[in-house]
Amino acid sequence: MRAWPFAGHEMSGIPYTRSYKCAWEDCKDQIAGIASSIAGADVIEIGAGRAPLFKAADLPPSVASYTLSDISESELDQAPEQYNKICFDACGDITAIDSRYNLAFSRMLVEHVSDGYRFHSNIFELLKPGGISFHFIPTLFSPPFAINRLLPESLSRSLLGFFFKQRNDEQVPKFPARYSMCHGKTAGLIQRYKSIGYAEVDIRTFYGHGYFEKLPGVREIDHALSLMAYQRGWTILGSYAWIKLVKPT
Numbered sequence: 001m002r003a004w005p006f007a008g009h010e011m012s013g014i015p016y017t018r019s020y021k022c023a024w025e026d027c028k029d030q031i032a033g034i035a036s037s038i039a040g041a042d043v044i045e046i047g048a049g050r051a052p053l054f055k056a057a058d059l060p061p062s063v064a065s066y067t068l069s070d071i072s073e074s075e076l077d078q079a080p081e082q083y084n085k086i087c088f089d090a091c092g093d094i095t096a097i098d099s100r101y102n103l104a105f106s107r108m109l110v111e112h113v114s115d116g117y118r119f120h121s122n123i124f125e126l127l128k129p130g131g132i133s134f135h136f137i138p139t140l141f142s143p144p145f146a147i148n149r150l151l152p153e154s155l156s157r158s159l160l161g162f163f164f165k166q167r168n169d170e171q172v173p174k175f176p177a178r179y180s181m182c183h184g185k186t187a188g189l190i191q192r193y194k195s196i197g198y199a200e201v202d203i204r205t206f207y208g209h210g211y212f213e214k215l216p217g218v219r220e221i222d223h224a225l226s227l228m229a230y231q232r233g234w235t236i237l238g239s240y241a242w243i244k245l246v247k248p249t
Helices: 020-025 027-036 073-077 116-126 143-150 153-163 187-196 218-232
Strands: 041-045 063-070 084-087 101-107 127-138 200-206 240-246
Touching: 020 027, 020 200, 020 240, 027 101, 027 127, 027 240, 063 073, 073 084, 101 116, 116 127, 116 187, 116 240, 187 200
Parallel strands: 041 063, 041 101, 063 084, 101 127
Antiparallel strands: 127 240, 200 240
16 A cells, blocks of 8 residues: 655645554554553453464563454464464353453454444453553544445455455455444544443544555545545544543552
């Protein structure tokens, strides 16, 4: 995916810290920083599948345990054997899961769940008191994700594979996206998280994306729209978000 041209620390007028480049490139450091702040942290990656974020050697020294979870046993089977693994539906019944965690995180998972409220409620139950839930998500109504939501899955899968050759079942699989509770920062969305029981809610909205880079004309119009959305604080037209939720102690 070709990045926007850099101009100092800005990208087409959008500061790096609010751009999609930052959302992708700094996400691992953000999660590692949270894990490093918790002594003896028990960490679970939700929807890790075959490709966990951290290699064993990359884990912060403060991490006591690192567990991979996924709804698909076959996806977990493809992950390295040295990890703890647990297969469950994050939107289903989790009463049989006894373990509790200091940090639960996911990357590009929440858009696929059937019920965002149930998902975040379940993660709340998996956390220890004072535990942190962190999620990196795409957000509606960024044009490529709005299109993906509206198109039939077979058509959106074909289009994605045409423009991005690595998006296939062997390399980076595509799963149906529903975008439940996947939005930029709004007062209403913050209140929904707090209604679950979270004491602190922090949503950082990012702008721009690389999906239209091979479409001259469309690319320039979309860049201008992203810049205007950033300048005017239109979080509804943001493209990605980091969501950090803290359970009361």
